[in-house]
Amino acid sequence: MSKGRRSSKNGPTRRALLGGGAVLCTTLALPGIAKSQPGPRRQQPETGPPPVVFVHGNGDSSALWINNLWRFEANGYKRNQLFAIDFIYPSARSDDSKPQPLRSSAEDQMKELTSFVVQVLKATRRRKVALVGSSRGGNAIRSLLKNGGGADMVSHAVLCGTPNKGIVISDQLLVGSEFNGAFPFLKGLNEGPDDLIPGVEMMAIRSDRNDKYSQPDGRFIGAPGKPTGVSYDASELRGARNVVLEGLDHREVAFHKLAFAAMFEHITGKPPGSMFIAQEPLPILNGKVTGLSEGVYTNIPVAGAEVEIFEVDARTGERKSAVALLRKTTGEDGVWGPFVGRADAHYEFVLRIQGLPTTHTYRSPFLRSSDVVHLRPQPFAKADEGAGAVTIMSRPRGYFGIGRDKFSLDGKVPPGINDGVPGVSMGRLAFDAVPPRTVMAVFNNETIPTRTWPARDGHIVVAEFLN
Structure with a gap:
């Protein structure tokens, strides 16, 4: 599935090679879980891989995870172990510290994700979940783990194209933004010698040079020719397992079949058996x-x-x-x-x-x-x-x-x-x-x-x- 393991000061990096096909499935909508699984539950023995919660990015919805959900199911996951959150207000504020209609702060998203994970644990009677986030979704995951006590609820975390160092590190561009490494949200997450969370298996999936939000030039944030203060590795996690998928773009590092293969192996400890699309005649x-x-x-x-x-x-x-x-x-x-x-x-x-x-x-x-x-x-x-x-x-x-x-x-x-x-x-x-x-x-x-x-x-x- 993937070859070419190499090491760096930020932890091992794997470059994945193309292979396989794709398979499709479904997911559970969490509001229905609360209705069908009411009341307190006894915790089940921890057998098999953890339930997976997919966390979408800025302005998006759970609909983007359809291929990942299908492929996880095709490789042995039960439909009732796969979940995808829909943040009420998925778009970030321009300035994270200032209320803005129809938009959310980083803290809003962390709290919403925490509530969702608690519901998943109750529904599945499991002690911990695996979290997989695309772009901004990874910010909510990191915040939950570092600021919200999430290590008690999370076994694995996979961040895909998340601007961990920031889209910019600047006091002139994206001032106050959740995505600016010079401002409080990311500065707080990035304090310390590494980005690891004790007890949580951490992985980042990133592009080599094809992520438009990990660029040394400000072209994609409306400031062409201005330095951003970050480079192509802005999505890496210090000390964690970092997977580089060559040629893929900002979104593909979450939704491409190669991204699925990397996240599945990280969570289950083994590569997927298949990425072939097995049809249901009457979906x-x-x-x-x-x-x-x-x-x-x-x-x-x-x-x-x-x-x-x-x-x-x-x-x-x-x-x-x-x-x-x-x-x-x-x-x-x-x-x-x-x-x-x-x-x-x-x-x-x-x-x-x-x-x-x-x-x-x-x-x-x-x-x-x-x-x-x-x-x-x-x-x-x-x-x-x-x-x-x-x-x-x-x-x-x-x-x-x-x-x-x-x-x-x-x-x-x-x-x-x-x-x-x-x-x-x-x-x-x-x-x-x-x-x-x-x-x-x-x-x-x-x-x-x-x-x-x-x-x-x-x-x-x-x-x-x-x-």
Whole structure:
């Protein structure tokens, strides 16, 4: 699976080599656990690997962990041992010390994660969990371990692309930010000779030079040409096991199959037996609708959202029937399902929320069941003004790398996708409103057919890649 072990003053580093395929599964939504497992529980003997809690990054949701959850399950984990938190306000404050509407402080996230872990321990009757965090999610993990007594609840911690040293170390850039190593939050976490927590097996997974938030130049924080005070190793943990995945970007070091292989081996003590995708013929899909307010996404459920699902032609994206396979208006919990699909089918999800664009999301086939198929509305951008129709290709679990990846929208590379270090996860094109037509989105081995919908009537289209 991986070779080339080397040592450094910051602990051993492994460079992983490509191999294997992928497998898919589902996860538990924690609110349901409290209902199905009420009251005190006797602690079970510690047998087998610990339950795993996945912790998403800045502005994200648990939906990004779908591949990791599937692969853990494919390698022996039970569905009721896999969990993924949804922070209520996933986006960080500009200045961590100052309240900001719809955003959270580092302390907010630490407290929310602590509560979640306590619930998981009660539900599973286990003494400790393993925590896996992407980007900002690793900040919450480190804070829980160092400031919140988390070592009593956590056996393993895996931080993926977490800016442990900071995106910057500066008194001029990102002043007061949780991500600035010169300010109190990270300064406190980084005190001492190393980043280890007694009793917790610590690992960091990082890119070699391809993480846009571990760069000596401030290009990706809006300050091109200005030094950040950090370098390519900003995501390393001092004294811990550090895994370098060459060529992967900031998000891929959490969601790529190689990242899965590294985290699985760290937690279980053995490499995964397979990364092949084993299909369930009739996957059961579910998730929740969450909202957008003042340009900021939250993970607060949206009531009154209308959701429709249509099966579409795999070549053209045209609906196979005018009758929706599912039509539902969400309740207070925001849940839009369940929906029994087919593993070989392409689907169009239509989301209507009052006051926001009607979002048509076209997806690759779902090969296995999942409870984290969350739906978010897609707003129009300033660049969309005057467009007859707008189609977006979106890669939530990675960025588009020119020269590294094969990707296109309607046969073109959309404008705004940068050269060099991959730094953009979305590309968009405008089309005529009529006649409606097929637009193909391609990313490596994924091809998603979409149809244009008129922007003047408030419709916007997203092709969302799974990988």
